[in-house]
Amino acid sequence: MSTPDLMISATGLVKRFGSFTAVAGIDVGVRRGEAFGFLGPNGAGKSSTMRMIGCVSPPSAGSLRILGLDAATHGPAIRSRLGVVPQQDSLDVELSLAENLTVYARYFGISRQVARDRAAELLEFVQLADRADSKVEPLSGGMKRRLTIARALVNEPDLVLLDEPTTGLDPQARHLVWERLYRLKQRGVTLVLTTHYMDEAEQLCDRLVVMDAGRIVAEGSPSQLIARYSSREVVELRFGLDDLAGPAGAELVKALDGLADRIEALPDRLLLYTDDGDATTAAVAARSIEPTSVLVRRSTLEDVFLHLTGRTLVD
Ligand SMILES: Nc1ncnc2c1ncn2[C@@H]1O[C@H](COP(=O)(O)OP(=O)(O)OP(=O)(O)O)[C@@H](O)[C@H]1O
Numbered sequence: 001m002s003t004p005d006l007m008i009s010a011t012g013l014v015k016r017f018g019s020f021t022a023v024a025g026i027d028v029g030v031r032r033g034e035a036f037g038f039l040g041p042n043g044a045g046k047s048s049t050m051r052m053i054g055c056v057s058p059p060s061a062g063s064l065r066i067l068g069l070d071a072a073t074h075g076p077a078i079r080s081r082l083g084v085v086p087q088q089d090s091l092d093v094e095l096s097l098a099e100n101l102t103v104y105a106r107y108f109g110i111s112r113q114v115a116r117d118r119a120a121e122l123l124e125f126v127q128l129a130d131r132a133d134s135k136v137e138p139l140s141g142g143m144k145r146r147l148t149i150a151r152a153l154v155n156e157p158d159l160v161l162l163d164e165p166t167t168g169l170d171p172q173a174r175h176l177v178w179e180r181l182y183r184l185k186q187r188g189v190t191l192v193l194t195t196h197y198m199d200e201a202e203q204l205c206d207r208l209v210v211m212d213a214g215r216i217v218a219e220g221s222p223s224q225l226i227a228r229y230s231s232r233e234v235v236e237l238r239f240g241l242d243d244l245a246g247p248a249g250a251e252l253v254k255a256l257d258g259l260a261d262r263i264e265a266l267p268d269r270l271l272l273y274t275d276d277g278d279a280t281t282a283a284v285a286a287r288s289i290e291p292t293s294v295l296v297r298r299s300t301l302e303d304v305f306l307h308l309t310g311r312t313l314v315d
Helices: 046-053 075-079 097-106 112-125 141-152 171-186 198-204 222-229 246-255 277-286 301-309
Strands: 006-017 020-031 035-039 061-066 082-085 159-163 190-195 207-212 215-220 233-238 262-265 269-274 293-298
Touching: 006 046, 006 190, 020 035, 020 046, 020 061, 020 190, 020 207, 020 215, 035 046, 035 198, 046 061, 046 159, 046 190, 082 141, 097 112, 097 141, 112 141, 141 159, 141 171, 171 190, 171 198, 190 198, 198 301, 207 222, 207 301, 215 222, 215 301, 222 301, 233 277, 246 262, 262 301, 269 277, 269 301, 277 293
Parallel strands: 035 190, 035 207, 082 159, 159 190
Antiparallel strands: 006 020, 006 061, 207 215, 233 269, 233 293, 262 269
């Protein structure tokens, strides 16, 4: 791929805090128009990576080019062309929704009239037009998030960075944010987001990297990752906690030997990775094993993460 098509190009990117290495040498290439995700648990190094990409935190080592420019030498020029949605909303609660956008627009040298028009358009886009003149304070978490997204679009960026865009939101509010982000992508905007929600990554990302302890442990589209690191289906067998603790749990796993490609033991359930969930369920029953419940589902990125790291994404 030619360099102009790469919105972000990182090679051997490192972030150290004193003797601690938060990002341990990662290579990333993000193409124009795609939605790219960093998926990983808390502490994986996602935010540290995003802050380097946002040119607010200098890399400790490695090379980083954003929009074709060197992040080390062109920070202000890059920042002026990015949209940033930080993990914590930093809205001015004293101002109205529209004023939050117009005041922010001034940082980019956008004229008052253009800022006013753009604010009206963006509030329409995030479905908050009817509250343009209300104060921010009483808004719900989901509305504040949408307003923060609108604010990030004030300078008409080609590249928007979103750090955990829906953390802390209820399911309905999350879906609304996903839907707006999807529309943004349809308009040709490149989205880069971090998340520790596998469903968010599956919904939004064309391509993603799975991060753990500062490193990239896998890369691909959600379906490629699932095909590569998991089976088509998963049979979840739930048992009482006592059934799975210690030797009893080990006995159970042994009793299931040969029924699945792979078995993962979690504190409250066993996961059987298989291409035919119903056949596996029948085979379990034939061995007179009696879990408290059985669920057959398709594999998700959560299963990919579990396979790669031996841990679940969300505790
Ligand atoms: N300013 C800092 N000084 C020291 N350590 C830091 C600093 N910022 C982050 N870290 C550490 O670096 C590691 C990676 O943090 P980071 O915030 O990048 O992870 P994350 O994947 O974004 O997780 P989260 O979802 O919790 O934000 C963590 O162990 C964190 O404690």
